[in-house]
Amino acid sequence: MHAETATTEPTPAPGEADHVALALANSTYLLPKHGRADLLASPASTRAWLAAVGLAPADADVRELCASRLRELRTHVRALLEAGVDDRPAAPASLDAVNAALTSVPAALLLQYDEESRWHRAAAHPVTQLVDRALAVIAADLADLLAGPDGRLVARCGAPSCERLLLRTHARRTWCSVRCGDRVRAARSYARRSLESDSAPATS
Numbered sequence: 001m002h003a004e005t006a007t008t009e010p011t012p013a014p015g016e017a018d019h020v021a022l023a024l025a026n027s028t029y030l031l032p033k034h035g036r037a038d039l040l041a042s043p044a045s046t047r048a049w050l051a052a053v054g055l056a057p058a059d060a061d062v063r064e065l066c067a068s069r070l071r072e073l074r075t076h077v078r079a080l081l082e083a084g085v086d087d088r089p090a091a092p093a094s095l096d097a098v099n100a101a102l103t104s105v106p107a108a109l110l111l112q113y114d115e116e117s118r119w120h121r122a123a124a125h126p127v128t129q130l131v132d133r134a135l136a137v138i139a140a141d142l143a144d145l146l147a148g149p150d151g152r153l154v155a156r157c158g159a160p161s162c163e164r165l166l167l168r169t170h171a172r173r174t175w176c177s178v179r180c181g182d183r184v185r186a187a188r189s190y191a192r193r194s195l196e197s198d199s200a201p202a203t204s
């Protein structure tokens, strides 16, 4: 077993680096024996998460309202991804929420021009629109993911009591992390050992 403690944040699941929508869906997760963890639980942790995925500067002014809007989008992103995984129809409310985020501000950085920096790309109002833009980028990523060729690769981690989602980029990928794979293998070998000791003839 790894020395890693159960309370540390799990390593990013396969696909999170390429799809921020997947990273958002996995930003709350179950820890064996420790209950639920949420990387967006507070404004400070939300700012850290936004900075880690490159959607906000590390010193951004993130308030509780921003954190709660992100958590709300996460509910819908997760619902749509899980509908895809389970081959169920998408909930209209979740589609509406994602499309509202997608169209509220341009997800792309605008082409801007001024005398000093000349041509450059930037958000229209970097401070006030920071969270709107983050929501739009995540929603656009979700749309690309679900409607694109990778959509059918979204899968749920195969470990019991893990609900993280991953991109199954090769057929044998089953776990979201080394930790989940180790946990399942350890449980299987424990079950096998106890089965063997049950069926072994008693020796003295």
Ligand SMILES: [Zn+2]
Pocket: 157, 158, 159, 162, 163, 164, 175, 176, 177, 180
């Ligand atoms: Zn897992």
